[in-house]
Amino acid sequence: MAEACQVARKQDLPPPGGYKPIPYKRLPAKQLFSGYTMFAGFLGITAVSSYLYYLTSKKITKQEIEMRSAKMAIYPMLLAERDREFLKQLRKNRDAEAELMRDVPGWEVGTYYGERVYKNLPPDTLVQPIFHEYYAHCNPTDWFQRAYIKLRS
């Protein structure tokens, strides 16, 4: 133990000539643009892109008008077809309800035991039924397909 302690030790000292000076001076990045140039560039780019935006929005508006025009042209035909199908389905629903409630005494179709839903309207008024009534007698699959059409398309 004592011999080990007698090994000549080398003290940790600075390199000959001393340490290099610490570089504490600020080194700013190279300046490519001055402030005025950057403002001018911002304004220039904004102006050009606004013009391009204007051109594109005009084009998109034109396309939208064209599509709307085409859809409005075929709308009456689609509506006529839809109306016929709607009226057929209403009759089917009414017949189905009459068949379903045949054995219930006092039941009148479209009413609650003779009490009408819309009492102030004339009896011949066609009130469009809500979705659940319209699809009441159909296959549940069709109900789901129509109710969640947004999820499917």
Next chain:
Amino acid sequence: MVITNDVKLPEFAELEVQEVNLPTSILMAASSYIGKQCECVNNEFMLCRFESNDPRTCVDLGKKVTSCTLSLFQNIKKNCLEEFVQYANCIDKSSGDFSLSKCRNTQRIFDCCMQEKLDMERPDFGYFCRTRVHSSTSASPPPEPCPCKPKYPDATPSLPDDHPRTPARYGGRAYWFME
């Protein structure tokens, strides 16, 4: 359901006509011509439909609309089938929403054919979005059957017409103007 036995619904046989069984791409391709050819019938139908707000009253007009569209498609099929199919195919496959702007070349060919064979011109841009005046021959709908709000005998009488109306003293008559 709200449909009682008193509501007169048309029979199934009255509603049976030949329908236009065509996909959207074909309808969109022919849309301008459909609208132009059947403009009068379409306007009459839509007028009836929105004035009465009742599909039952406009079934006959609706049949006319459908038959007019069908006759146009039969004409196209007889005269410009190839050009039309090409155009409709382009519309079907060029975009997700049947955009007409993607198919100008095929549209030009189809338009030329329609101009030559059927003497029909494509209506100008946005024609069906514009307000157009339709002079109808049908009678205007009857007014509301009753004044459905009852008149109360003790209603507050309104200010007589010859009462002097002075301007507000402090610039307004809203509730925070303390007058």
